[in-house]
Amino acid sequence: xxxxxxxxxxxxxxxxxxxxxxxxxxxxxxxxxxxxxxxxxxxxxxxxxxxxxxxxxxxxxxxxxxxxxxxxxxxxxxxxxxxxxxxxxxxxxxxxxxxxxxxxxxxxxxxxxxxxxxxxxxxxxxxxxxxxxxxxxxxxxxxxxxxxxxxxxxxxxxxxxxxxxxxxxxxxxxxxxxxxxxxxxxxxxxxxxxxxxxxxxxxxxxxxxxxxxxxx
Amino acid sequence: xxxxxxxxxxxxxxxxxxxxxxxxxxxxxxxxxxxxxxxxxxxxxxxxxxxxxxxxxxxxxxxxxxxxxxxxxxxxxxxxxxxxxxxxxxxxxxxxxxxxxxxxxxxxxxxxxxxxxxxxxxxxxxxxxxxxxxxxxxxxxxxxxxxxxxxxxxxxxxxxxxxxxxxxxxxxxxxxxxxxxxxxxxxxxxxxxxxxxxxxxxxxxxxxxxxxxxxx
Numbered sequence: 001x002x003x004x005x006x007x008x009x010x011x012x013x014x015x016x017x018x019x020x021x022x023x024x025x026x027x028x029x030x031x032x033x034x035x036x037x038x039x040x041x042x043x044x045x046x047x048x049x050x051x052x053x054x055x056x057x058x059x060x061x062x063x064x065x066x067x068x069x070x071x072x073x074x075x076x077x078x079x080x081x082x083x084x085x086x087x088x089x090x091x092x093x094x095x096x097x098x099x100x101x102x103x104x105x106x107x108x109x110x111x112x113x114x115x116x117x118x119x120x121x122x123x124x125x126x127x128x129x130x131x132x133x134x135x136x137x138x139x140x141x142x143x144x145x146x147x148x149x150x151x152x153x154x155x156x157x158x159x160x161x162x163x164x165x166x167x168x169x170x171x172x173x174x175x176x177x178x179x180x181x182x183x184x185x186x187x188x189x190x191x192x193x194x195x196x197x198x199x200x201x202x203x204x205x206x207x208x209x210x211x212x213x214x215x216x
Numbered sequence: 217x218x219x220x221x222x223x224x225x226x227x228x229x230x231x232x233x234x235x236x237x238x239x240x241x242x243x244x245x246x247x248x249x250x251x252x253x254x255x256x257x258x259x260x261x262x263x264x265x266x267x268x269x270x271x272x273x274x275x276x277x278x279x280x281x282x283x284x285x286x287x288x289x290x291x292x293x294x295x296x297x298x299x300x301x302x303x304x305x306x307x308x309x310x311x312x313x314x315x316x317x318x319x320x321x322x323x324x325x326x327x328x329x330x331x332x333x334x335x336x337x338x339x340x341x342x343x344x345x346x347x348x349x350x351x352x353x354x355x356x357x358x359x360x361x362x363x364x365x366x367x368x369x370x371x372x373x374x375x376x377x378x379x380x381x382x383x384x385x386x387x388x389x390x391x392x393x394x395x396x397x398x399x400x401x402x403x404x405x406x407x408x409x410x411x412x413x414x415x416x417x418x419x420x421x422x423x424x425x426x427x428x429x430x431x432x
Contacts, residue, residue, distance in 0.1 A: 055365035056323050056358065067308045073322055074315030092283045099290030105322045106289055107272050114330065121350070127343035134337070142272065149271035 002036060003028065004063045005075075006053070007209060009039040015210030016175075017203045020072040021060040023169050025202035027076045027162065031083035039209065073105050076162050086162040093158060100156050100163025108146060109170040111138040116173065139179055143171075147183040154192065168193040218252060219244065220279045221291075222269070223425060225255040231426030232391075233419045236288040237276040239385050241421055243292045243378065245414035247299035255425065289321050292378050302378040309374060316372050316379025324362060325386040327354040332389065355395055359387075363399040370408065384409040 005028075007021035021037070028035045044050055046057045053061040054070035061068065062075040069075050077098065080086035087094045115135045122128050146167075150156065155164045168190050174180045180187050193199060221244075223237035237253070244251050260266055262273045269277040270286035277284065278291040285291050293314065296302035303310045331351045338344050362383075366372065371380045384406050390396045396403055409415060 051361075051364075056319070056361045058323070067311060069311055069315045071315045071318035071322060073318035074311070077314060077318075078311045095283060095285055095290070095294045098293060099285045099287045102287040102289035102293075102321065103272070105318065106287060106325075107274070109322075110326050110329070113326070125343065125346070127341065127347070130341070131343070131347075145267075145272045148267075 001065050003033060004036045004038055006038050006040050006050070006059045006061045007206065008059055009041045009044075010213055011206070011210040015207040017206050018173050019059065019206070020169075022202060022206055023072040023165065024060045024062060024075050024079070025205055026165055026169070026199055027079045027086060029198035029201045030165070030196075031079060031085040033079070033083060037205075037209070073101055073166065076166060077101060080162040086165065088159060088161065096157045097161035097163040100161070101166045104163065104166035104170045108142050108167060111135055111142060112170055112173050115139060115177065136177075136179060139174070140182070143179065143183050143186060147186050150185050150189060152185065155189075160193075160196070164193060217281050219249060220252045220254055222254050222256050222266070222275045222277045223422065224275055225257045225260075226429055227422070227426040231423040233422050234389050235275065235422070236385075238418060238422055239288040239381065240276050240278060240291050240295070241418035242381055242385070242415050243295045243302060245417045246381070246412075247295060247301040249295070249299060253421075253425070289317055289382065292382060293317060296378040302381065304375060304377065312373045313377035313379040316377065317382045320379065320382035320386045324358050324383060327351055327358060328386055328389050331355060331393065352393075352395065355390070356398070359395065359399050359402060363402050366401050366405060368401065371405075376409075376412075380405075380409060 005021060005024050008019055011019060013019060025035070040050055040059060045059065050061070051057055053063070053068050056070070058070070060072060060075065061070045062078070063069075069078055076086070087097050115132070118128070118131050118135055122131055125131075155161065156167060157163065171180060171186060171190050172194075180190065194203075221237060221240050224235055227235060229235060241251070256266055256275060261275065266277070267273055269279070269284050272286070274286070276288060276291065277286045278294070279285075285294055292302070303313050331348070334344070334347050334351055338347055341347075371377065372383060373379065387396060387402060387406050388410075396406065410419075
């Protein structure tokens, strides 16, 4: 049964692995499932064929036989529920791992994405510096809380899970900001995740798309 | 097995049901599970006992025997997975309903919450009007896409699900803005959800907390 995901035809981050297809690639690599990738242009993302897969016109999407999904969280959870490797067997530990997926997406990621929005859309505005400082303060609040929770543990709740995958990928968007480095245990946590063979394979795969587009 | 959730001791929205404990109350009412509520002050939310339940110092939390969860998404999904009424039985339809939960939290809710942040924290700033207009534009993009998807359907994907519950609750925060009314099918959608007996019971329960605190 072939799995097909969508990704940007032209990587907005120049192959740094920050687009959300990376989460799906990484999850599929963790559970050892092969997949195919259909590249879509920014124009095609807003056209009927893609909107039928994702009403919000975003990537990634996921197709497998007669199932079509969107939202990186929904897709990663689907993969985690159907293949061993991303969720613990114990019911309570499993529920906690899923809660960490939601914490990554609902509590930690929003101010981090907001930082990108400020940098992209408000750079020329008079309020740019002040707004960036406000957003960075909100990010630091969340990272401080996350850092205190993690302490010197390896992963958020026992073994590596889909919760760590989502959290690490949300944090990686901060790489160029210097903020992550203020929290050494969080830096070590993301580095630990990036060192996983599954992450490396997924990263190489998305980088190859950028390299091919650049040389083309 | 007693279920205990936490909620604000002093409702910041004066009983309008916008705090995230409402999602848990509503989900538990939909599946017919009784629950107890422990009210926490803003001070207590940041103290060790509560941080042990939620490292980010937020409500709601969920306790049931030796399981403790946080994040409204994680809790609602746990309830939906363990009691019939919030997820379809068919595996594909179930995965799609879960994807809608993530769409509500990751794609639709962030600009809506950002609007509250602007109103709360940036009201006195010189850029207030411009920023609010930018955020409202992002909200309208999402609502337009959601409205096109919903069309004249009753719910997002067949029967009412946890995906609708999360989406409706995210949209209800727009009630006082007038924006929701620009999309008649979304207004009708939220009204349909609010008319559900389970919603009404949950709403009355959270309103009673506010009423008791106000008269106390």
